[in-house]
Amino acid sequence: MTQTDVLIVGAGAAGLFCAGVAAQQGLQVLLLDHSPKVAEKIRISGGGRSNFTNKDIDPRAPHKHFLGENPPFARSALSRYTATDFMGLMDKHGVAFHEKHKGQLFCDRSAQDLIDMLLRECEAGAMGGAVTRWQPCSLQSLQFSDARAHGYTAQTSQGEVQARAVVVATGGLSIPKIGATDLGYRLASQFGLQVVTPRPALVPLTFAASDWQPFAAMAGLSQSVEISTGMGKQRPVFEEDLLFTHRGLSGPAVLQISSYWQPGTPIQLNLAPGHDLNAALLEAKQHSKKHVANALAAWLPARLADTWVARDSAWQRSLPDTPDKALHTLARSLGEWSLTPAGTEGYAKAEVTAGGVDTRELSQQTMESRQPGLYFIGEVVDITGWLGGYNFQWAWSSAHACATGLAQRLKPL
Numbered sequence: 001m002t003q004t005d006v007l008i009v010g011a012g013a014a015g016l017f018c019a020g021v022a023a024q025q026g027l028q029v030l031l032l033d034h035s036p037k038v039a040e041k042i043r044i045s046g047g048g049r050s051n052f053t054n055k056d057i058d059p060r061a062p063h064k065h066f067l068g069e070n071p072p073f074a075r076s077a078l079s080r081y082t083a084t085d086f087m088g089l090m091d092k093h094g095v096a097f098h099e100k101h102k103g104q105l106f107c108d109r110s111a112q113d114l115i116d117m118l119l120r121e122c123e124a125g126a127m128g129g130a131v132t133r134w135q136p137c138s139l140q141s142l143q144f145s146d147a148r149a150h151g152y153t154a155q156t157s158q159g160e161v162q163a164r165a166v167v168v169a170t171g172g173l174s175i176p177k178i179g180a181t182d183l184g185y186r187l188a189s190q191f192g193l194q195v196v197t198p199r200p201a202l203v204p205l206t207f208a209a210s211d212w213q214p215f216a217a218m219a220g221l222s223q224s225v226e227i228s229t230g231m232g233k234q235r236p237v238f239e240e241d242l243l244f245t246h247r248g249l250s251g252p253a254v255l256q257i258s259s260y261w262q263p264g265t266p267i268q269l270n271l272a273p274g275h276d277l278n279a280a281l282l283e284a285k286q287h288s289k290k291h292v293a294n295a296l297a298a299w300l301p302a303r304l305a306d307t308w309v310a311r312d313s314a315w316q317r318s319l320p321d322t323p324d325k326a327l328h329t330l331a332r333s334l335g336e337w338s339l340t341p342a343g344t345e346g347y348a349k350a351e352v353t354a355g356g357v358d359t360r361e362l363s364q365q366t367m368e369s370r371q372p373g374l375y376f377i378g379e380v381v382d383i384t385g386w387l388g389g390y391n392f393q394w395a396w397s398s399a400h401a402c403a404t405g406l407a408q409r410l411k412p413l
C-alpha cells in the first residue's frame with residue numbers, strides 16, 4: 001500500500017504541470033496514467049510544435065475566447081497564472097518559441113521540448129515534495145472515507161494507494177486512439193457532481209453525401225472566409241481559412257465555428273470577405289468580355305469559381321451576356337452561403353471536448369469540488385477554449401490554481 005498527499009489521475013498537460021507545481025510547494029505527489037506515454041496530446045499538438053498559449057488572452061474577460069455554461073468561472077485561474085507566466089517558465093528552461101498568427105505561440109523546435117520541461121519541473125520538488133509517476137497504470141476504483149486522514153483509497157493496477165486529496169486531470173473524449181476516456185466524467189458522477197453533456201468541438205463539419213456532391217471536387221482547396229452561426233448579438237464571427245474536404249468543411253474557420261454550432265442549424269459563409277462582389281462584377285461587365293468564372297477568379301481561387309458557376313446555367317456565360325440580376329444572385333450566393341451540416345467528424349477528429357464537469361460544482365480559486373479533497377482541472381471541466389493555444393493555457397492556469405490550493409489545504413501532517 002502506498003501513501004501520498006495527492007493522487008493525480010492523468011499525466012497530460014494539466015496533470016503533469018499540477019504535479020510539478022504541487023511538489024515544489026512541498027507535497028508528495030503520485031501521478032498515474034493508463035497510457036505508457038506521457039502527455040501524448042502535447043506531443044501531437046500544433047503540428048508537432050505545440051501552440052502552447054496565446055498572447056491575446058484577456059484573463060478579465062474569459063467569455064471572449066472560452067465557451068461553457070459559465071466562462072467567467074475561468075477568470076480567477078487565468079488571472080493568477082497567465083500566458084506571460086508560462087512564457088517566463090519557457091524562458092527559464094531555455095525553450096525557444098515564436099508567435100505565428102493572432103497571438104499564437106509555438107515551440108521553435110518541437111513539442112517534446114515542452115514535455116521535457118514539464119518533466120524537469122516534476123523533478124524539482126522542494127521542502128520534501130516529490131513526484132512519483134506510474135505509467136502505464138489504471139485506476140480501478142476510488143473510495144472516500146472522512147474518518148481517516150488519508151481520506152481517499154484508490155485501487156490501481158499497481159496496488160492500493162491512500163491519498164489525502166485526488167486531482168482528476170483525465171481530459172476529454174477527443175482522440176480515443178491515444179488514450180482519451182470518460183473516466184473523469186464517471187468519477188464526477190460517482191461523487192454526485194453534475195456533468196454538462198460532452199460534445200466534440202474544434203472539429204470538421206460533415207454534410208449529407210447528396211448535398212455535398214456539387215462541392216466534392218473542391219477537396220483540398222483552401223480559402224480565407226468569414227464564417228458565423230446562430231442569431232443575435234452573441235453571434236460568433238471568425239475570419240480564418242476554410243478547407244474543403246471530401247466529406248465537408250474543415251480548416252481553422254470551421255473548427256472555430258464548430259464549437260458554437262448547434263445540430264440542425266445552418267452556418268453562414270462569406271467566400272470573398274473584404275470584397276463587394278456585386279459592385280465588382282457589375283463594374284467588370286462595363287469593360288470586359290470575360291466569362292463569369294474567369295472574371296470571378298480575380299477574387300476567388302479558379303477552382304472555386306469554376307465549381308460555383310457550374311451550379312447555375314445563368315452564370316455560364318460571358319459577362320456582357322449575363323443579366324445584372326444573375327450577377328447579383330451570384331454575388332449574394334458567394335457572400336451569404338448558408339448551409340446546414342449533417343454532423344461532425346466526431347471525437348476521432350475533434351481537437352477538444354466541450355462540456356464536462358459543471359463549474360457550479362467547483363471552486364474557481366482552487367478547482368476543488370463540493371466533494372472535499374476531490375479536484376478537477378483541464379479539459380475535463382466545462383471550459384473550452386478557441387483554437388490557438390487557449391486550451392493549453394486553461395490546462396496550465398487551472399492546474400496552477402489547483403496546486404496552490406492543495407498546498408494551502410494540505411499542511412504537513
Ligand SMILES: Cc1cc2nc3c(=O)[nH]c(=O)nc-3n(C[C@H](O)[C@H](O)[C@H](O)COP(=O)(O)OP(=O)(O)OC[C@H]3O[C@@H](n4cnc5c(N)ncnc54)[C@H](O)[C@@H]3O)c2cc1C
Pocket residue numbers: 009010011012013014015032033034035038039040041042044045046047050051052053137138139169170171172174175178179180181182183350351352377378379380388389390391392393395
Ligand atoms: C490533435 C490535437 C491538437 C491540439 N493542439 C492544440 C494546440 O496546439 N493548442 C492548444 O491549446 N490545444 C491543443 N489541443 C487541445 C489540448 O491538447 C488539450 O486541451 C489539452 O491537452 C488538455 O489537457 P488535459 O491535461 O486536460 O488533458 P490531456 O492532455 O488529454 O491529458 C489527459 C490524460 O489523462 C489520461 N487518461 C485518460 N483516461 C484515463 C484513465 N481512464 N486512466 C488513466 N489515465 C487516463 C490520458 O492518457 C492523458 O494522458 C489539441 C488537441 C488535439 C487532439
